[in-house]
Amino acid sequence: GQNIDQPTEMTATEGAIVQINCTYQTSGFNGLFWYQQHAGEAPTFLSYNVLDGLEEKGRFSSFLSRSKGYSYLLLKELQMKDSASYLCAVRDSNYQLIWGAGTKLIIKP
Amino acid sequence: ETGVTQTPRHLVMGMTNKKSLKCEQHLGHNAMYWYKQSAKKPLELMFVYSLEERVENNSVPSRFSPECPNSSHLFLHLHTLQPEDSALYLCASSQELLAGGQDEQFFGPGTRLTVL
Numbered sequence: 001g002q003n004i005d006q007p008t009e010m011t012a013t014e015g016a017i018v019q020i021n022c023t024y025q026t027s028g029f030n031g032l033f034w035y036q037q038h039a040g041e042a043p044t045f046l047s048y049n050v051l052d053g054l055e056e057k058g059r060f061s062s063f064l065s066r067s068k069g070y071s072y073l074l075l076k077e078l079q080m081k082d083s084a085s086y087l088c089a090v091r092d093s094n095y096q097l098i099w100g101a102g103t104k105l106i107i108k109p
Numbered sequence: 110e111t112g113v114t115q116t117p118r119h120l121v122m123g124m125t126n127k128k129s130l131k132c133e134q135h136l137g138h139n140a141m142y143w144y145k146q147s148a149k150k151p152l153e154l155m156f157v158y159s160l161e162e163r164v165e166n167n168s169v170p171s172r173f174s175p176e177c178p179n180s181s182h183l184f185l186h187l188h189t190l191q192p193e194d195s196a197l198y199l200c201a202s203s204q205e206l207l208a209g210g211q212d213e214q215f216f217g218p219g220t221r222l223t224v225l
Binding site for chain 2: 004008030031033035040041042044045048050087089094095096097098099100101102
C-alpha cells in the first residue's frame, strides 16, 4: 500500500530552527508537496520538490531524496505565527496526491 | 484568501436531515476536489471532477452525493449521515487534472460538519 509518515507533533522555540521529516512509500513518484494549515483554515501551498536537493524560499526550505523516499521541511527563525500543521503529500504514478496525517508544530516563546 | 470559498463554514445536522455544502473557485481552474479531513488522519479524497465530469469516486458511501454544474461550482449533498461522518470537509481546485509540475491544489477553508 501507499504510505506517508511524518511525526504527529513537534515543539520548538521562537527564533530557533525546526526540521519536519516526511518519509514515503508510493506507487511511483511525480513530485512532493508541503502545505501549511493553521487551525480552522485552509491548507496553503508551501513548496514543491521533484528533483533531489534543497529548495529555499525565504525562511522555509524543503529537501528531497528520491532514492531514500525522504523529504524534510526546514523552518528557520521561527515565529509564533508558524504554529500550524504541516502536511506532506506525494503525487504518485497516477498523478494522485497521497497525503500524510500532518505534523502539528507548536512554537513556544 | 486562496480563491476558493466554501459555505457554510459550520453545520450541525441530525441523521435524518438533508443538507448541501457549496464550493466556488474564482481561479479559472479545470479540476475540483472534495476531501474529508478527520483529526490526526490523512486527507481522504472523496470525489474528483475535471471539466464538470466526475472522474474519481473513492468508494464513498452513497449518502454523499456530489454535483458539479459548471467548472466554478461544486456541491456535496448530504443525506442520512452517520455520527462518524463528522469531520472537516475541504474543497480544492487545480489548474488541470493529472498534471505534472507544480500544479498545486488550492483549498477552501472547509465546512466543519457535526452529525448528531
